Amino acid sequence: MQAALMLRAKSRERRKQRLKRGIKSELPxxxxxxxxxxxxxxxxxxxCPVTVAPKRRTK
Structure with missing residues (x-):
């Protein structure tokens, strides 16, 4: 467990150093x-249905 915490802390430090140097390959x-x-x-x-002009009535 302690080894995992140590590795995580080291990776955080490396990430901070990369951002300070301008290497931003790891975006949030x-x-x-x-x-x-x-x-x-x-x-x-x-x-949508095709709109048709109204038909005129013829008598």
Whole structure:
């Protein structure tokens, strides 16, 4: 157990030193690495019925 705590503490120290040097390969989970696409249109166009002009009555 103590060995695991020691290894964890050492890795934390190494991570802090990397960030101080400018090596930021390990980004926190809240940082986006890719652009996020916008949400698609809802409802999709394929769901909507085709709008037809009203028919004229002839007598």
């Amino acid at each position: 989970s809240n940082v986006a690495t890719k652009p996020i696409a916008p949400f698609p249109r809802y409802p999709p166009a394929s769901w």
